[in-house]
Amino acid sequence: xxxxxxxxxxxxxxxxxxxxxxxxxxxxxxxxxxxxxxxxxxxxxxxxxxxxxxxxxxxxxxxxxxxxxxxxxxxxxxxxxxxxxxxxxxxxxxxxxxxxxxxxxxxxxxxxxxxxxxxxxxxxxxxxxxxxxxxxxxxxxxxxxxxxxxxxxxxxxxxxxxxxxxxxxxxxxxxxxxxxxxxxxxxxxxxxxxxxxxxxxxxxxxxxxxxxxxxxxxxxxxxxxxxxxxxxxxxxxxxxxxxxxxxxxxxxxxxxxxxxxxxxxxxxxxxxxxxxxxxxxxxxxxxxxxxxxxxxxxxxxxxxxxxxxxxxxxxxxxxxxxxxxxxxxxxxxxxxxxxxxxxxxxxxxxxxxxxxxxxxxxxxxxxxxxxxxxxxx
Amino acid sequence: xxxxxxxxxxxxxxxxxxxxxxxxxxxxxxxxxxxxxxxxxxxxxxxxxxxxxxxxxxxxxxxxxxxxxxxxxxxxxxxxxxxxxxxxxxxxxxxxxxxxxxxxxxxxxxxxxxxxxxxxxxxxxxxxxxxxxxxxxxxxxxxxxxxxxxxxxxxxxxxxxxxxxxxxxxxxxxxxxxxxxxxxxxxxxxxxxxxxxxxxxxxxxxxxxxxxxxxxxxxxxxxxxxxxxxxxxxxxxxxxxxxxxxxxxxxxxxxxxxxxxxxxxxxxxxxxxxxxxxxxxxxxxxxxxxxxxxxxxxxxxxxxxxxxxxxxxxxxxxxxxxxxxxxxxxxxxxxxxxxxxxxxxxxxxxxxxxxxxxxxxxxxxxxxxxxxxxxxx
Numbered sequence: 001x002x003x004x005x006x007x008x009x010x011x012x013x014x015x016x017x018x019x020x021x022x023x024x025x026x027x028x029x030x031x032x033x034x035x036x037x038x039x040x041x042x043x044x045x046x047x048x049x050x051x052x053x054x055x056x057x058x059x060x061x062x063x064x065x066x067x068x069x070x071x072x073x074x075x076x077x078x079x080x081x082x083x084x085x086x087x088x089x090x091x092x093x094x095x096x097x098x099x100x101x102x103x104x105x106x107x108x109x110x111x112x113x114x115x116x117x118x119x120x121x122x123x124x125x126x127x128x129x130x131x132x133x134x135x136x137x138x139x140x141x142x143x144x145x146x147x148x149x150x151x152x153x154x155x156x157x158x159x160x161x162x163x164x165x166x167x168x169x170x171x172x173x174x175x176x177x178x179x180x181x182x183x184x185x186x187x188x189x190x191x192x193x194x195x196x197x198x199x200x201x202x203x204x205x206x207x208x209x210x211x212x213x214x215x216x217x218x219x220x221x222x223x224x225x226x227x228x229x230x231x232x233x234x235x236x237x238x239x240x241x242x243x244x245x246x247x248x249x250x251x252x253x254x255x256x257x258x259x260x261x262x263x264x265x266x267x268x269x270x271x272x273x274x275x276x277x278x279x280x281x282x283x284x285x286x287x288x289x290x291x292x293x294x295x296x297x298x299x300x301x302x303x304x305x306x307x308x309x310x311x312x313x314x315x316x317x318x319x320x321x322x323x324x325x326x327x328x329x330x331x332x333x334x335x336x337x338x339x340x341x342x343x344x345x346x347x348x349x350x351x352x353x354x355x356x357x358x359x360x361x362x363x364x365x366x367x368x369x370x371x372x373x374x375x376x377x
Numbered sequence: 378x379x380x381x382x383x384x385x386x387x388x389x390x391x392x393x394x395x396x397x398x399x400x401x402x403x404x405x406x407x408x409x410x411x412x413x414x415x416x417x418x419x420x421x422x423x424x425x426x427x428x429x430x431x432x433x434x435x436x437x438x439x440x441x442x443x444x445x446x447x448x449x450x451x452x453x454x455x456x457x458x459x460x461x462x463x464x465x466x467x468x469x470x471x472x473x474x475x476x477x478x479x480x481x482x483x484x485x486x487x488x489x490x491x492x493x494x495x496x497x498x499x500x501x502x503x504x505x506x507x508x509x510x511x512x513x514x515x516x517x518x519x520x521x522x523x524x525x526x527x528x529x530x531x532x533x534x535x536x537x538x539x540x541x542x543x544x545x546x547x548x549x550x551x552x553x554x555x556x557x558x559x560x561x562x563x564x565x566x567x568x569x570x571x572x573x574x575x576x577x578x579x580x581x582x583x584x585x586x587x588x589x590x591x592x593x594x595x596x597x598x599x600x601x602x603x604x605x606x607x608x609x610x611x612x613x614x615x616x617x618x619x620x621x622x623x624x625x626x627x628x629x630x631x632x633x634x635x636x637x638x639x640x641x642x643x644x645x646x647x648x649x650x651x652x653x654x655x656x657x658x659x660x661x662x663x664x665x666x667x668x669x670x671x672x673x674x675x676x677x678x679x680x681x682x683x684x685x686x687x688x689x690x691x692x693x694x695x696x697x698x699x700x701x702x703x704x705x706x707x708x709x710x711x712x713x714x715x716x717x718x719x720x721x722x723x724x725x726x727x728x729x730x731x732x733x734x735x736x737x738x739x740x741x742x743x744x745x746x747x748x749x750x751x752x753x754x
Contacts, residue, residue, distance in 0.1 A: 001699065001719075002697045002699040002720075003699050004700075018402075021398060021402065024420070024421045025395075025713075025714075026714060027700050043401070045420060045422030282682075282710075295704060296703065296707050297707045297708050299710050300710040305659075320378070323404050326403070327673050330668065330673050330676070333659075333674065333675060334676075335676075337402075337404075338403075339404030341381075342378075343379075
């Protein structure tokens with residue numbers, strides 16, 4: 001094929017894999033950079049450059065091969081990405097947005113300045129100033145690393161002044177900030193897509209359920225009042241308009257006891273809170289992201305089923321991956337299983353996910369839960 | 378991954394490609410046999426054995442690699458497939474079913490014996506007996522080759538005794554039969570799936586529109602009366618139960634002026650009349666086929682949109698493939714484009730397809746038609 005275009009993805013894990021599966025039907029080639037030989041994306045037709053994600057040479061090679069570049073993870077060297085972008089291959093989201101989001105403190109400041117509701121936050125240079133902040137925040141807060149936090153790593157709850165020293169010890173050498181602890185009734189997320197021209201589209205909001213700080217379940221659409229839904233959607237829309245560059249962005253939010261929606265954080269990419277869009281929405285987050293970053297128009301975000309529940313298949317042991325119980329897991333006809341092709345399996349490693357749909361969330365949740373019980377990996 | 382299972386597909390064209398894209402998320406590996414290096418399936422993650430589909434050695438190699446075997450085309454050597462099956466790797470549909478369907482005359486006889494309505498048909502050994510048959514059929518009939526007919530090749534309309542000689546000349550050396558010409562108002566198709574245990578499930582019936590004997594458009598669900606729908610579904614169900622082996626089968630039918638549904642032919646595989654199931658149904662025909670042939674339970678066949686229209690992207694010139702106008706083709710957000718990765722493009726070669734969905738068939742059809750007009754390949 002003449003003029004066949006190539007999508008380059010930094011990272012070839014499950015997100016890169018599902019992006020690849022969405023890009024191929026549109027006629028794209030896909031190349032990924034990933035350090036693990038036989039990474040999940042490479043198993044589904046992506047060419048792989050085996051290299052560390054911080055390897056400037058590998059990223060330049062990726063840019064040479066690709067017409068459009070994107071990422072599946074934001075923990076990258078944005079300066080290298082800027083250099084790569086300078087060579088002419090468009091990167092979306094832009095290195096500027098990636099840089100902003102990498103620094104969680106800068107991200108919070110940016111959102112706050114733009115009038116987006118966030119929990120009160122403050123820089124904490126040392127244990128002494130952290131104590132003052134704890135007092136100002138009413139005696140309960142989180143200490144977080146500015147960089148590199150992921151799936152709950154990089155967060156500590158501070159309930160008393162005595163906890164502060166432990167946090168500074170654990171996060172020694174890292175830049176930290178504090179956030180007031182806001183009791184929340186649930187967590188919500190909204191996926192927003194931005195195309196090349198800046199047009200935006202929000203998916204219906206979902207509820208995310210976390211355990212051990214890992215997203216384990218997603219309920220779509222989120223069970224919520226009209227007022228909460230409107231708050232969350234309006235925030236999603238505002239945030240999407242603020243960000244630079246194209247792509248899908250996930251905005252994670254808290255619903256406080258007082259009924260207020262606060263932004264927790266943004267992921268500048270497809271996200272675990274959107275896996276159920278493959279079955280539940282007219283356009284999956286993966287196809288949407290590919291469309292957005294390659295200059296194609298966005299697809300409809302309409303739900304095509306009344307309700308869907310996604311459950312992550314997290315590893316429960318350490319060892320060689322072996323999928324068992326797939327037939328039993330699929331015994332309800334409204335259930336799908338996605339296996340990521342990772343080995344070994346590890347405790348809490350994201351090995352796959354299940355999506356079940358139904359007439360109600362209760363029905364979908366029951367189906368998804370039953371499927372998870374049948375499956376081992 | 379330990380115990381990872383492999384699907385082997387005889388043929389790696391667009392059907393093999395879409396089967397591959399459906400098999401990978403379930404955690405399967407895919408291997409195909411196809412004579413064209415870089416075949417469509419190999420571009421989306423299938424390992425390819427480059428060989429002719431009639432190459433016994435290649436098919437045996439495929440069987441050694443695969444846990445489950447299937448086909449994307451029925452024009453194969455069923456005897457080789459029987460030998461391969463004897464080695465222990467399950468082939469679905471079974472070689473017995475493939476054999477039956479390869480011989481269109483035997484297929485008709487089989488259906489007729491089982492009480493499935495078909496147009497009157499008769500063997501024609503020579504031009505002389507064909508004349509008698511033409512008279513018996515009221516002066517208009519089709520002469521068809523028993524074997525190898527595909528996309529209209531192998532069919533000739535006989536309107537007068539003088540046409541018979543030409544047909545026998547064109548099909549010299551081939552076994553022929555005749556079918557009474559039945560004027561029809563539309564063509565319908567129903568996809569049916571059979572699992573390992575023989576349980577069956579029918580997709581909602583669709584209308585297929587042919588030009589130059591090639592399926593060019595599919596309307597889902599078929600605009601039809603309740604009575605026609607019931608006839609077609611009941612036929613689909615009966616045929617599925619008659620056939621041997623698992624998989625998706627497509628049953629193509631005529632609706633006569635008199636309101637009767639007649640079976641035209643069966644395809645023992647995923648089919649062009651089911652491409653829109655990717656977007657329009659809870660489980661695509663491709664995932665359904667993979668589930669069926671690998672012993673997994675069938676997924677729901679429910680429509681998830683009110684209406685969908687599929688239009689084939691047929692080549693309009695001969696030359697190197699070059700996709701143009703993709704962004705314009707996708708400008709309506711309820712439109713999808715699937716490119717098969719074939720080159721060169723040829724007049725009437727199936728290069729891809731478009732599916733548009735809508736609140737009504739009229740809306741979906743308008744969207745699909747507009748998208749096709751924007752795209753060149």
